[in-house]
Amino acid sequence: LDPNEPLLIEQLAKRFGVQDMLTATRDQSFLASLMYYLGVLTIADSGDAMGRLVLRIPNLVIRRLYVERIRDATLPEYEDRETARHAAEHFYTSGDLEPLCDFIETRYFQVFDNRDYRWNNELVIKTAFLVVLFSDTFYIMDSETAIDKGYADLSLIIRPDMRKYRLLDHLLEFKYLSLKELGSSDEEIKGKTREELRALPRVAAALNEAKQQLARYRTTLQNAYGDKLRLHTHAVV
Template structure:
């Protein structure tokens, strides 16, 4: 309960407009129900990141991104949300385990591995104008995605 109140206060601080906040919750549902990550990611880029001052942005990392996701995806009715869940092969950045009493509802467990790539490390100009496709084709992005997939597969085996 305390975690939920804390997370709720963070999301209210980051996204002040209740209507915009509801859109974020809707996009989070698309991820939990349909496995669609892009709508939530686009929402975070367009609605959440602009709320940060440029001085804040230099400290952004995987934990920042995970916290934003946790705030928007908080669903205590269906999931037990665990940050840095330990398994035999390592740690899962964010695990959302379906509550035992909700297993009959075709809800799936969710495991998310976050990889934050600093834009300074990418040799690309006008990064904000690039399409998702062109960004996903970058070698450094491909390497991070490969590592995340490998970690997720190892977690599934445990």
């Protein structure tokens, strides 16, 4: 679920008999209510400005179930899951993002139909990285982490009992630019190297904005965690 656009419903549905399941309109309110009663969504502390109920993922256990379900759907092959695991583990200890980006570009997004790309946005990209990097064994992972009056897109903070290993803390900030914003076609973008893409004015500006945000977040986290923090920051456009 997107923290910036939470799931909103007027009220919870109250009937889930066999007849209701067969005949009721399966709109957002009905399905969200069912997920609430099944325990995979919960009601946030307060509603929105119009009094509607705000639903969210209740805890890290359920978040893991969501991530695993998406991972099974997008990476059904064992070989792909193993490649993703190796790229993620390399990133955990080195901070090297290149193998991870290569995998996401060449394998993860291959499961999508061309028509799916019209729905691409920053959340889609962030979800891809979350799915591939997710490890609640090594990290306290969170998206839209509140830091210094802002929200970091994706944070991986080493669990206290895992700091004895050669793991690094990570903070990722994502910026999404459409082909229209870049004024380029799909073929033109694919023909450029990453260095050439970084040099594009819109990309360079987005990277600079992300780096400025990450610098502010670093200061706040450094004050909170002190010398034990091994933070690497990553701007992804």
